Structures are given as C-alpha cells and as structure tokens.
C-alpha cells in the first residue's frame with residue numbers, strides 16, 4: 001500500500017513539527033495538518049516564518065521548504081480526512097480536571113471526538129495513527145468507535161508515539177534514535193505497519209524502525225518518559241543530600257554517568273522537571289497501575305512526582321529562608337519561565353510553582369524570559385487559582401530586559417537554563433541590586449566562583465553553601 005496523502009489532526013507542538021519533517025523528507029506525499037483553532041492555523045500559514053506558533057530551532061527552514069509544495073495547514077478538517085489514506089491523531093490529552101481519575105487519568109475527550117469525526121468524514125478505508133501519548137489500550141476504544149460506523153469503511157489503527165523533545169524537535173525527528181510503530185498482528189495490520197515504515201524509511205535507517213504490537217507501543221511511550229523523569233528525580237533527591245554533606249551533585253553525576261551502563265544524560269540536577277509530558281505520563285502510569293490493583297507499582301512511580309514537587313518547594317523555601325524569612329514586598333528577579341531552554345513552552349514549568357509559593361509570601365516577582373510573553377506568564381499563574389487575577393497582576397510582572405528585571409532586587413533566581421544568562425554582565429547586575437545580593441541558581445549554569453568574587457551570595461542545587 002502506497003500512501004500519497006496524509007492528514008494530521010492537531011497542529012500543536014507534536015503535530016506541527018512532525019508533519020513538517022515528514023513533508024520535507026517525502027516530497028511526493030501531500031501532508032495536510034488541520035486544527036479547529038483558526039488562529040493557530042493562521043500562524044502556521046504566516047508568511048513571516050518568525051511567527052510560527054511553535055518555536056523550535058530549524059523549524060522555520062523546514063516549513064519554509066515544504067509549505068505550499070506538499071505541506072498545507074488548514075481548518076477544513078473533514079475535507080482533509082476524506083482525501084487522506086492515513087490520518088494521524090495528534091491532539092492534546094491533558095490530565096483530567098474533573099470526575100473519575102481527576103488529576104491523574106488522561107482526558108480522552110479530544111481523542112474520542114477525533115475518532116468520531118474520522119468515522120463521520122471517511123468514505124474510503126484508512127490507516128489511523130495515534131501520535132498523541134495515550135494510556136495503554138486507548139487504541140481499543142478508537143477501534144471500537146471507528147468500526148461501528150456502519151458505512152463499510154475499514155480502519156487499521158497504529159500506535160506511533162512521538163519521542164521528540166522540545167527545543168530539539170527538528171533534530172530529534174530528522175535523526176531519531178528509534179521510531180516505534182505498533183500495529184495489529186493480522187495481514188491487514190502488517191500491511192498498515194509496512195505503509196508507515198515506508199514513510200519513515202525515507203530518512204530513518206530501517207534497523208531503527210521498531211515494530212511491536214499496539215499495546216507495547218502505547219506502554220513504551222509512557223515508560224520512556226517515566227524512566228527519564230525518574231533519573232531527574234533520582235539526581236534531584238541526591239542534590240539535597242549533597243547540600244548537607246559537602247558533596248557536589250555535578251561531580252557525583254559526572255562520576256556515575258561515566259559508567260557506560262548508567263550513561264551521562266538526564267542526570268542534571270535542577271529546580272525540578274516540567275513540560276507537558278513527564279508529570280502527565282507518570283500520573284497516567286500510576287492511575288493505570290492502581291486501576292489494575294497494582295498498589296506497589298503505582299506507589300513506586302508516584303514517588304518520582306512527589307520528589308519533583310519537593311524539589312520545587314524546597315527551592316522556594318530556600319529563597320524565603322535566606323531572605324531572613326520574609327519576602328513580603330521584596331523584589332525577586334526570575335530569569336527564565338519556560339520549562340527548559342530553547343522553547344517558549346511553559347507547561348508544568350517549575351517556575352510557575354516556585355513563583356506561586358513566593359507570591360503566597362507576597363513577594364514582588366519580575367520575570368525575564370527570552371521567549372515567553374507576559375500574557376502567558378499571567379495565564380500560567382492564574383490557572384492555579386491560588387489567588388485572584390488582580391493580585392497576580394500586581395505582584396508578578398514581566399520585563400523585556402534582563403537587567404531591568406534584576407535592578408533593585410534582593411535576589412535573582414535562575415529558573416531556566418537559557419545560554420544567554422551565562423553571558424550577562426554579572427558585575428553590572430550586582431551593582432544594580434540591593435545588598436546582600438543573592439543568586440539562586442536553579443539550573444547550576446553560572447560560574448559560582450566568579451559570582452562570589454563579585455560579591456554575590458550564591459545558592460545552587462546540590463552544592464555546598466559557601
């Protein structure tokens with residue numbers, strides 16, 4: 001089976017970049033990305049590539065090359081579904097905020113709506129590919145909806161989870177460690193798997209394209225994120241121990257990471273992990289485990305989240321304590337708001353929770369982030385509903401200049417590891433701050449020795465105090 005037209009439902013962080021790369025690598029396939037959000041589609045179609053709704057290094061070039069040739073962004077969902085032989089589902093699956101499983105289970109409302117829309121709009125057989133991260137056995141529900149349309153159209157469901165990380169999405173897509181495709185073990189299932197393998201084989205070496213059954217594929221996605229997050233929580237747990245024992249967490253990480261069985265990646269201690277996946281996927285794993293009565297399994301993975309919450313909380317408490325147990329009315333500068341560098345995404349960012357805790361203490365926070373705008377920052381903090389919008393607006397500002405953010409502050413906190421923070425004129429910042437001037441390096445990116453020479457008091461994650 002040869003695919004000539006693809007439709008992707010959902011033009012977000014996953015759907016947009018993934019389809020852009022497929023279109024770039026497969027010029028003979030027409031790729032249409034659809035979304036109900038008109039503003040988002042308009043931004044994907046903006047002539048000025050700086051205005052794409054997702055910021056990813058290199059993405060503008062890929063979109064610039066393929067858009068209008070074989071890559072299209074549209075709000076005409078039904079038409080795109082109808083003409084495609086393969087439909088990707090790439091819509092959001094947030095944690096449920098209501099009812100059974102609230103706060104843990106994934107909300108599959110959007111997935112179900114998508115499945116129903118595909119069923120209604122299809123008049124020819126199609127391969128439906130789950131791209132969004134989904135709980136194990138979601139494909140069963142999707143299949144059930146699709147196979148009961150009564151119009152004789154046949155659907156094959158594949159699971160093809162996305163492993164791209166934000167900030168390196170284009171590179172991760174173009175040089176993937178592996179591509180995972182799960183499908184049914186039947187002749188039709190195998191044919192569908194092969195059709196998707198053929199697409200990826202345009203640029204991914206065949207031995208890196210893994211094929212499994214649907215359930216293994218769905219579970220592998222959750223597991224990959226859970227294991228990565230577990231490494232971060234493990235190193236963060238040890239960072240607290242380092243602070244009281246005069247061990248240095250970066251030295252410990254380097255020492256253990258040099259063991260090739262452990263490896264050096266994902267061992268960077270931080271103020272806590274964020275992003276749209278880690279917490280959500282682990283909560284999902286916990287929920288599924290509990291729903292099968294596997295209490296120990298659920299408790300084990302839940303601890304990764306608890307440790308992360310603890311890390312964010314203790315960073316905020318450290319700031320309050322070191323500012324003589326009161327931050328009321330004191331200006332604190334936040335450098336960074338995104339959940340990691342090179343992205344404008346702020347979902348579950350540690351900065352939000354640290355800010356919330358400091359705002360409870362009535363601190364005045366001034367944020368500078370190279371890619372995150374004021375409106376986003378306000379909406380992130382308002383979303384928590386800890387206090388009214390007006391109070392958040394009065395206590396939390398964002399400025400376009402980092403030196404302005406730090407001026408007259410009692411402390412500077414690094415929340416995101418943006419490269420440019422390292423290059424700042426820290427002497428100039430020191431001179432503009434109230435004394436004693438304090439720095440809380442939540443990412444361990446600055447030269448602490450040099451800062452101390454300038455006169456700063458430095459608190460870093462997992463480092464002896466002075």
Ligand code: UDX
Nearest residue numbers: 162163164165166266267268270273274275277339340
């Ligand atoms: C993650 C997975 O890496 C990716 O494969 C999956 O498809 C989606 O989820 P992402 O959320 O984009 O990607 O970011 P990632 O680079 O994994 O970082 C997640 C969080 O962990 C960030 O807040 C980051 O700052 C933090 N982190 C990561 C650390 O604190 N220390 C580390 O050593 C690594």
Ligand code: ADP
Nearest residue numbers: 010011012013014015035036037091092110114
């Ligand atoms: P992700 O990080 O998983 O890509 P995003 O929230 O960035 O998540 O993107 C998901 C996109 O899916 C959003 O732009 C949303 O408007 C879109 N979407 C959700 N449901 C539907 C639907 N039924 N039809 C079309 N688009 C949808």
